[in-house]
Amino acid sequence: MKQIGIMISISFLVFAAATHAETIRVRDGESIAKAIKRASPGTVIEVEPGIYQEALVVDVPNLTLRGIVEGPRRPVLDGAISAEKMLADGVIVSGSPFTMTGFQVQNYAGNGVTTQGIDGVYISDLIVKDTGLYGIYPIQARNIVVTHCRISGMRDAGIYVGQSNHARIAFNETHHNVVGIQLENTNDAEVTGNLVHRNTLGIYAVVLPGKVQKTGARATISNNWVTDNNTKNFGDSFSFIGAIPHGAGIVVTGADDIEIHGNRIRGHRSVGIVVGRLPLLYSKKDQAIEPLSNRVHIRNNHLAENGEAPHPKALLFYGGVGSIAWDGHGEGHCIAASLSKRQTGKPMPHCADDEESGGHEMPPTSPPPKATAPTATSDLRGDVEVRIRAMRYEPREIRIKIGQSVVWINDDAVSHTVTSGEGTEPSFAPLRSGFLNRGDRYAHRFEQPGTYEYLCLPHVDQASMRGAKVIVDAP
């Protein structure tokens, strides 16, 4: 009898091998969880626009959850199952690797998307709103790519990479979270081209005690737009994160070998960039961590309007206020050509290879890596073309008919964006290009009449790069 059982299970194995990489389509009103139950390694689950009130668990290896995006419509994972009750988690993933694109995830009590202990996390084009503590939370993972996501409303971090290795966090927008993007005890990370605004703290690279992985080393934080992270802290009062004072741009605490370059850091009430040690209160809890930050290199950032109304606890917590604060701890730090020289605490040494230590305004010297969003490829076409060249949109104002599309093409060497917004205030809808490098295109089809004003995020302080318009005539 036992042998029969084994034979049957072998035949299942053959069957399983033969049916990999199938595609399952989930339609509005159907269950994604049921589709996941049927999935085998390699399965792609395509989900049509609609509301899905589910908590998903992915244990099967190599699953793809692909939301079908049709203009403004996309599938929404919604945890608010009644007026009083929210589900705890949007997606919990233990199967490696895992790919997820094109969803909105909202209204969960604990977390949006968490991946636990897996190798290969590929997340892009998610809109994550109000999902409790974290929006996207890879923990003890490796080989992580999170791009083109928009995350808001988290009581902890929008994107939180914990105890992981090899992470690329690029071209995301995080706003109105306590922390925009956090690297906790994470090695070999790149945080680039993100728009991080109106959080309590913008980008946080930290080494915390009591974790399995003890180091946070080798991160590049480059070409991010970090602005107005002054939101009052709404984290849990007893948590580490709940205690951080608002108004900080990029903070490095205890992490080593960090390159901070080409960022635009602006409008933080407390401080623009912080380099410091982990407070004794925390470092004493773990003898195996090295609490000092070492070798943090700050080059060619554009700092403006930071430190003008510091939080009362900022000086104590960050070790300084103003543009750049360094507490004097650690070795091998240097600073080069950041716009503002205002600095509190100890002055940081200049980088040895710095030829332009005077500090002047300059665009990011190393352009962000090529955007991978479907909206920023080079073969997009539109009914009307707008070129971005010599720091202006040409033509600055266009008039089109309903249903026509516009394509923007960047001819400049520096990166630009096409972002909805009036004056200097971005609203991010409906135009939201992400960073366009030279030659990149971004297209949008206009379905409603009206006047659509837009701006360029990195250059909004230049009159030619804001107030541009698309006027869509009523039929």
Added chain:
Amino acid sequence: MKWLIPVVGAVTVWATGLDRPFPELQGPEPSRAEIQLGRRLFLDPILSRDGSLSCASCHRPELAFSDGHAIAVGRAGEKLKRNTPSLYNVGYRKHLFWDQREHSLEDQVLVPLLSEHEMNAAPETLIAKLESDAEYRLLFQRAFPEQRGRISLQKLTRALAAFERSLISNHSRYDKYASGERDALTESEVNGLRLFRSLKTRCFECHPPPTFEIPVAAAIGIPSADEGVGAASGNAALNGFFAVPSLRNVALTAPYMHDGSLKSLEDVVRFYAEGGGRRHDVSPERIDDKIRPFDITDGEIGDLAAFMRTLTDESAWHGDATE
């Protein structure tokens, strides 16, 4: 027959993402002869001075090598300090004891062996007793063929440690589920596993698969005068911290926590749901910031406990010395 049904019923046979490799064993690879000798010693009250206690008196095989008491009971019924931990998968541990004060099993076994409150062995007398036993002489010779000569305390601790390293638990219903038998767990247990990995409960943060523990100390705020790792290390910042225990076979090791103060798995879940020590006016420095109150229904508590019960090993050894 008992095994056939789940095999036939299995929907899939590929490993899931939960099927993860165990870490490397700490210390030397145990040999078969060492394990055999160690097992024999483990069960033999000859190790205690008055012949009243064996290792297995407190580490009872049928209770996953725990003892069922809140606080361990020593020689002549004396109440000791802390709850007796399970020994399953102890070979993976980098730190031993609730307060993490020992770092190798060879050093650790000496503590209960020589403690006047526990086995109270006198090394010279014990060695002499073992030497006078022909069977032990043979077993020691087989276990340590290259080290001729007398039985020594070092060989004895090595053999006991080898036996402990052989106590691997990786064959539970959960493991079947992790290796792809989707029907190995009931719906309630699968829901419990989901809750276990939820950011609501955050169980997984300190008890991740496959060992369901991490090699760090943590503070959860059990009200207790015991300073744990703080006292052992002399580092007051770690007062109230204790080693994170494995949840493998946890259904067999009640009552729970370093002081045995929580009677059931359901009580443990309720303790965490109330925010751990936050509910008991324990100072915040003695509570990990991941521990925070959460809403949980009785049904969910039941599911979570049901999941934890799936971590009981189905091939567990129940103390048969003749194996």
